[in-house]
Amino acid sequence: MVVFIVYGFRIFSDTKSVDALIKHPLGFPPMEFPTGNEFSRARWELGKKLFNDSILSIDKTISCGSCHYPHLAFSDSVALSPGVFKRAGVRNAPSLANIGYHPYFLREGSVPTIEMQVLVPIQEHNEFNHNIVDIARELDKDSIYVKMSLEAYNRRPDPFVISRALANYERTFMSGNSRYDQYTFQGKKKALNPTEKKGMKLFFSERLKCVNCHGGFNFTNYAIENNGLSEKYEDPGRFRLTLDSIDYAKFKVPSLRNVELTAPYMHKGQFATLEEVIEHYNKGGKNHPQKSELIQPLNLTEKEKSELLAFLKTLTDYDFVTNKNWR
Missing domain, CATH: 1.10.760.10 (Cytochrome c-like domain)
Structure with missing residues (x-):
């Protein structure tokens, strides 16, 4: 009998048990099936x-x-x-x-x-x-x-x-068993090191306001925004749906979960690394008529950039990406 371990419970490959496949991670709401x-x-x-x-x-x-x-x-x-x-x-x-x-x-x-x-x-x-x-x-x-x-x-x-x-x-x-989740929801206080904790404090700070767009259990508010990626866009974004000029070059805010693994970044894959992404937001993005007012220069020091990067990497859920149920 083959046994898979997922989020601390077991899936038996020769049973019809469904609980394990749809059990939501700690801190998550139940998954709704229509x-x-x-x-x-x-x-x-x-x-x-x-x-x-x-x-x-x-x-x-x-x-x-x-x-x-x-x-x-x-x-x-x-x-x-x-x-x-x-x-x-x-x-x-x-x-x-x-x-x-x-x-x-x-x-x-x-x-x-x-x-x-x-x-x-x-x-x-x-x-x-x-x-x-x-x-x-x-x-x-x-x-x-x-x-x-x-x-x-x-x-x-x-x-x-x-x-x-x-x-x-x-x-x-x-996906909800990253080291951040273990630290926040599972009581594993050693799951994060001091540098990662400093990065987490920065991420959730009023100064950076990252959570205004990347908040909640899934690290996104799902809003449709322009993040100052460029001064000109070939892709019209939400305008393709609404034909309203106010929606031109606006795209859905992505989740940051597993962001370490999902390079390259942005809707065209313009940034190859997380360091480039952080630098983009640190400079406040480029000017565009639809750019969100939330996109402002962060004025991070090099040390703070490293701390923020370290925190973002704690959002990687290795149990999820190595789960044999997907193979």
Whole structure:
């Protein structure tokens, strides 16, 4: 019998136990699964298979897992992940850790549910460039997929099954066992060293105001903002959804959990290192009409930059990124 250890509890690979897969970390609210797509092990298994199957792409070369790697907190290591036929990507692949807690999806927050978000990479020209109806027809010819689909949703493979199963699987990507969590929620006072504690104090200070954007259990307020990344933007951001000039070049504030592993950073992957990110905010960003008023020079010393960097690295959840359930 294979046994996996996750957040202190055990998952037995030959049981139908679901508690371990959906147990939320300490300090987190329970994960909500929508009516009609409640969690089950059968749905999770189907979603996992689909997530890693290149059948979703038109040329059968890439899958969801081609741009969202478990060891990188379900992000990618390149600025722009290539799509089918080696077409250039248009945005940096964000981490999917704790994605089920987000109130909306995509960089501009234009999609309200994970089930709907799944459709975007499938049909995007520079990603999978496929049609979910055609994918369903292909899956319906596969006896394994038919069996798994009937067990999970009591229906043969169709767009409903594909989108629901992928969303069901992704909602279990809960990450909350970093050294910061161990220190804050688990009473392990030796989990952080003195330098990291100083960085944490800086991060939560009124002086830096990092938590005004990166607060809460998931280190994001999910707001749509402009962070002064550039004076000019090719990507219109939220404007693509609203067509309101006030939303031009605004993007969703990302979570900082596992940020050490999710380089390169920003919506185009412009920054290769966390040091560059810290320096960007230390200078107060570049001038742009929509830049958030919260983005102001931080005036950090070199020592304070090192302390802040050390703290950000404590947000890495190694149990999550090495969890064998994703493999």
